[in-house]
Amino acid sequence: MAYELHYWPTIQGRGEFVRLALEAAGAPYIDVARGPEASGQGVPALQRHLTDRKATLPPFAPPILKDGPLVIAQTAAILHYLGPTLKLVGRSEPARVATQQIQLTIADAVSEAHDTHHPVGMGLYYEDQKPEALRRATEFCRVRMPKYLQWFETIVVRNPAGSRQLVGGKVSYADLSLFQLIEGLRYAFPQAAAQALARTPAIVDLHDRVAALPKVKAYLKSERRLPFNEQGIFRRYPELDLP
Amino acid sequence: MAYELHYWPTIQGRGEFVRLALEAAGAPYIDVARGPEASGQGVPALQRHLTDRKATLPPFAPPILKDGPLVIAQTAAILHYLGPTLKLVGRSEPARVATQQIQLTIADAVSEAHDTHHPVGMGLYYEDQKPEALRRATEFCRVRMPKYLQWFETIVVRNPAGSRQLVGGKVSYADLSLFQLIEGLRYAFPQAAAQALARTPAIVDLHDRVAALPKVKAYLKSERRLPFNEQGIFRRYPELDLP
Numbered sequence A, B: 001m002a003y004e005l006h007y008w009p010t011i012q013g014r015g016e017f018v019r020l021a022l023e024a025a026g027a028p029y030i031d032v033a034r035g036p037e038a039s040g041q042g043v044p045a046l047q048r049h050l051t052d053r054k055a056t057l058p059p060f061a062p063p064i065l066k067d068g069p070l071v072i073a074q075t076a077a078i079l080h081y082l083g084p085t086l087k088l089v090g091r092s093e094p095a096r097v098a099t100q101q102i103q104l105t106i107a108d109a110v111s112e113a114h115d116t117h118h119p120v121g122m123g124l125y126y127e128d129q130k131p132e133a134l135r136r137a138t139e140f141c142r143v144r145m146p147k148y149l150q151w152f153e154t155i156v157v158r159n160p161a162g163s164r165q166l167v168g169g170k171v172s173y174a175d176l177s178l179f180q181l182i183e184g185l186r187y188a189f190p191q192a193a194a195q196a197l198a199r200t201p202a203i204v205d206l207h208d209r210v211a212a213l214p215k216v217k218a219y220l221k222s223e224r225r226l227p228f229n230e231q232g233i234f235r236r237y238p239e240l241d242l243p
Helices: A015-025 A042-051 A075-086 A093-115 A130-158 A173-188 A190-197 A201-212 A214-221 B015-025 B043-051 B075-086 B093-115 B130-158 B173-188 B190-197 B201-212 B214-221
Strands: A003-006 A029-031 A064-067 A070-073 B003-006 B029-031 B064-067 B070-073
Touching: A003 A015, A003 A042, A015 A075, A015 A173, A015 A214, A042 A064, A064 A075, A070 A075, A070 B093, A075 A093, A075 A173, A075 B093, A093 A130, A093 A173, A093 B070, A093 B075, A130 A173, A130 A190, A130 A201, A130 B130, A173 A190, A173 A201, A201 A214, B003 B015, B003 B043, B015 B075, B015 B173, B015 B214, B043 B064, B064 B075, B070 B075, B075 B093, B075 B173, B093 B130, B093 B173, B130 B173, B130 B190, B130 B201, B173 B190, B173 B201, B201 B214
Parallel strands: A003 A029, B003 B029
Antiparallel strands: A003 A064, A064 A070, B003 B064, B064 B070
16 A cells, blocks of 8 residues: 655655655655645645544644554654665664664754744744844854764764765665755755865765665656745745855 | 763753653663763763764764663654663554654754744854844744644543553653653743643643652652753743743
């Protein structure tokens, strides 16, 4: 049975980390909110999950993965669950724990990237918090982004199984997520990302290898890959980038 | 062999979620950074983990759990790992996934509580971002905190195994973490938390039951429980609370 992925249909957002894992593994899935409402799909199907009064554990927010009767939210929990089935995580307990730890650090970096344009109010527009956004983005570009990228670089370089992945000798969902983080940072902060990535060649190579995986490459060229835009997590507001 | 917990010695912070699990389970552990430097403990021992050039996966940040050769960072990953051994999570895969999903949502709420006093710069003092903090805290108190607490209330009320825990019929690490979140919100935002919790009686009851667990009760009365203060995640700045 195909997985169901429920996520906002017009942005990559956090759903993209799940989508990349499903695509890289060639797993059958329905991107429900992007399907036709006439077939019971579309945004109403997603919203039914959020408001279902019979659900014992209604998700707090998308992305949501449905696998038969199981409904899971929280990106890192979904990926931890999918990892073994999709063969996107090592089999040993230490490998699973390490991959999850890295994924959660990627999630922290993603949240901080989001907060550059929404530092004081998620319910407000960016236009209503531009001075605050500039302060937050300056620290993010100068301090936080380089710190995160340097940490991922260290993990890759020190991987005892070789510097082609973050954990062990095979591609994991954390590698896919790091690819996506780099994509997003390059979109949102082209100058700052270029400066930081110039010092982290191993994760740039990792990014390029992920992009060249046949299934990922085909996906990125397809219409299933949404373009970045200014409604998602990674937004290009040139005034927030480093000069 | 005793677990080693490495966390900043003067604040509860994110380390407290791990400490509570270890204490509630009666697990032997050494709170390394609070130990004497003369015995190889203290903050230098913590910092060695962060800067160890031989570690293949040096933690990005504390808390850090050491279990023999395994070194794990990221609060939710640590709890997911400890859960089965400490008997603080259900045995089934759906129970483990549900507990982790809730824990990650608690972590999101904790991060947002932190950002009320540090909305634009983690490297800056609160005093350097007070106007921004007031904007962020107002939305947090009015919108985000009630939304999170209402979600936890829903999960508890709908638990098919009874409304005494979040998942299944036994206390899990997510229950302990929800207790700590409520403790922190009441400390930081006494007015706003009282207003929001007045509408969520089931999780107030859950909080009280956790506090009354014999091992938790003994811990909370001990010197091992640090008091809240204005260096941690939950800080009492009265100007940020609702009037």
